[in-house]
Amino acid sequence: MLTADQVAVIKQTVPALQENGEVLTRHFYERMFRENPEVLAFFNPAHQQAGTQQRALAGAICAYAQHIETPAALADAVELIAQKHVSLGIQAEHYPIVGKNLLASIQEVLGEAATPEIIDAWAAAYGALADIFINREQQIYQNQKTDFGWTGFKRFVVKKREAASDNIMSLYLVPEDGQPLQAHQPGQYITVRVSPEGGEPVMRNYSLSNRPGVDYYRISVKRELAAMDEAPNGVCSNHLHDRIEEGGMLELAPPCGAFTLQSPDEIQRPLVLMAGGVGITPLLSMLYAALDGQQGREIIFIQCALNNAVRPFGEELAALQRDYSNLTTHLRLSEPSDSDRERGDYDSEGFLDAALLRELLGERSAEFYLCGPTPMLKHTWQLLKARGVDEADVHFEFFGPAGDLAG
Incomplete structure (x- = not known):
């Protein structure tokens, strides 16, 4: 349990974290991989090389510091990370490794600014956060054993x-x-x-x-x-x-995974699934579930791809379109090839835009699920925001470390 003094110290460190967050997290990962190479298997080197892992952790640390008095406000983020941890087999014994290297990095990056009071407060804060994750992850492991019949590999x-x-x-x-x-x-x-x-x-x-x-x-x-x-x-x-x-x-x-199809309060509003590239994979599973379990609901599936050569599941989606009268599919290619244009086997060309949403939805409200490359997600988020869509009606997943669509 953090003391009032420790909470106050954590809140005072927010500006320094916002300014130095990525420097700190880059130092942290380099230190941890050097001192504890046994954890390397849990990480994707491509995400480290691109810096996405460091930015995601920096954002998470800042968010935790800002909400240190109300950690429940971070419940969605905690669930996302806990699910990822369980998927990789992270256990309670791994948390002291992270804590040791994080505190050492704070000390080494901030130098004299990392006073004993700051280190003490962050040790307590990390301990409290670790307990939250460990408890939730143990629940998920137990649920896996009950629901699927096995844990581990x-x-x-x-x-x-x-x-x-x-x-x-x-x-x-x-x-x-x-x-x-x-x-x-x-x-x-x-x-x-x-x-x-x-x-x-x-x-x-x-x-x-x-x-x-x-x-x-x-x-x-x-x-x-x-x-x-x-x-x-x-x-x-x-x-x-x-x-x-x-x-x-x-x-x-x-x-x-926390990005799952939710049971709707009512099925009068359309369900819109918007996929970019290989981001179609979770949305295709959602499409099957919605067609089976939400009969009568209008479903619009928008697929975005570079061209038909790299557009997956074309025949599968065409078969579903034929079999379900409540399903509308729309294929938009951003760079159709000459053969694509000769065949004309796509619906429109370019990037997602407000005109396409108006064409498919008019002015109706809907529930949206998005998955695809980060630039597409950010662009689509802005389109939906401009359309006046409530944030609660927009569900999305990044491939790779979580990011911020508003950025």
């Missing part, structure tokens, strides 16, 4: 492998032990653990793209290439594309 067989687009490949996975699969919540992801080239294990999260309740899990993996010269190619995605064949084995942890 379990062997699955690749039953089928197929191309979803030129750069996205789907794997259909069934448990090696033959036990039935329980339905996941639409929008959840699983964790894959592999050891590329016989090296150290790496773990990555992949959304489940299948209809909940079928007898397999399907993940649809984009081959990730380096976004910049010094960044690595996606280790896990390239391994799955190049090395994993039908009949192969993968280790999976149970479904996790």
